Amino acid sequence: MLKLVVCIKQVPMVSELPWDPNTRTLKRNLAEGMMNPACGHALEAALQIKKQHGGHIVAITMGPPMAEEVLYEAIAMGADRGVLLTDRSMAGGDTSATSYTLARAIKKECPDFDLVLCGCYTSDSETAQVGPQLAEELDVPGAAYIEHIAVKDGAFRLHRVTDNFLEVLEMDMPGLVTVTTHTYMPRYPSLEGLQSAFARSDIKILNARDLRLDPAKIGVNGSPTKIINVYSPTAAKKNIVMQGTAKKVVDEIFAKFADRISGAIGKDLKTHYHDNKACTK
Ligand SMILES: Cc1cc2nc3c(=O)[nH]c(=O)nc-3n(C[C@H](O)[C@H](O)[C@H](O)COP(=O)(O)OP(=O)(O)OC[C@H]3O[C@@H](n4cnc5c(N)ncnc54)[C@H](O)[C@@H]3O)c2cc1C
Structure with a gap:
């Protein structure tokens, strides 16, 4: 029977949320939470592995108390x-602090795991760092952006599509994968499943003390990432009318915007333009 751990983050349901300028974090209490989409695909992968080979799935989330909702959904x-990891001292942690905390929880709750499954990235922060960092913390092999997982001869056979190539990887157990959103379409929780999840209420809540976390490695203070500023970029448009012969207009465009055009096409336009002009003379 395979022992599977799925890491699930609760993310806000809307993309535009107000920021707290003092803490430079999202005002999460103003939004409904939902399971991060990629985590749903990771859970579906675990459910299909369990169906084929037998297994036990532990869903883990770190977040504020309301993050418990995604665990009920996962059980349904x-x-x-x-397992819910929640503590004020964990709040505001970056990916390094998150990976450290998740690793401590996995070592405590599921020390003999065969596979940890994460989403490939989250819809709110989207760093895609937690999976690979967690593999480092757990000291197991890790493979990111996986689209298919097969269990064969005591190892995992993994498919990953990169730049139109299909890579087939083999990974020893125990290991960690991050799962893309291209395959393993998550099932809907059934009403019966939800009723059973709330009736069983099989959720363990752990805080920093339960996990014996090093205070220097968690939360804002334990996070090497410092957010300098957060803002919504604004785009401005300006219309310019150019007059004269076609040659005059083209010369003027090149003179005024050569740098921007060079950046867009990836060539030094001044050299390219002058070389071509020299050729046509
Ligand atoms: C009290 C409290 C408050 C928090 N508030 C915030 C907040 O305001 N904003 C914020 O973005 N984060 C918050 N977190 C969570 C934590 O800081 C982030 O999860 C972390 O920075 C992950 O970064 P990411 O979203 O870029 O992960 P990515 O690297 O993009 O995530 C990849 C995968 O890693 C796994 N993963 C990532 N985060 C978690 C998690 N928390 N639990 C389980 N699995 C996870 C998932 O499988 C996910 O699909 C809070 C945590 C606590 C305890």
Whole structure:
């Protein structure tokens, strides 16, 4: 029976949320939470592995108390139990602090795991760093952006599509994968599943003390990433009318915007233009 761990982040349901300028974090209490889409695909992959080979699935999330909702959803979809890591001292942690905390929880709750599954990235922060960093923390092999997982001869056979190539990788157990959103379409939790999840309420809540976390490695203070500023970029447009012969207008465009055009086409336009002019003389 395979022991599977799925890391699930709760993300805000809307993309435009107000920021707290003091803490430079999202005002999450103003939004409904949902399971991060890629985590749903990772959970579906675990459920299909469990169906084919037998297994036990632990869903883990780190977040504010309301993050518990995604664990109920995961159990309703077929996970066996949930673990919620929540503590004010964990809040505001970057990917390094998150990976450290998740690793401590996995080592405590599921030390003999065969596979940890993460989403490839989140819809709110989207760094895609937690999976690979977690593999480092757990000291196991890791493979990112996986589209298919097969279990063969005590190892995992993984498919990954990169630049139109299909890579077939083999990974020893235990290991970690991050799963893309291209395959393993998540199932909907059934009403019966939800009723059973709330009736069983098989969710363990752990805080920093339970996990014996080093205060220097968690939360804002334990995060090497410092957010300098957060803002919505504004785009401005200006219309310019150019007059004269076609040659005069083209020369003027090149003189005024050569740098921008060079940046867009990836060539030094001044050299390219002058070389071509020299050729046509
Ligand atoms: C009290 C509290 C408050 C928090 N508030 C915020 C906040 O305001 N904004 C914010 O972005 N984060 C918050 N977090 C969570 C944490 O800081 C982020 O999860 C972390 O920075 C992940 O970065 P990312 O989204 O870029 O992950 P990515 O690297 O893009 O995520 C890839 C995958 O890693 C796994 N993963 C990532 N984060 C978690 C997690 N928390 N739990 C389980 N699996 C995870 C998932 O499988 C995910 O699909 C909070 C945590 C706590 C305890």
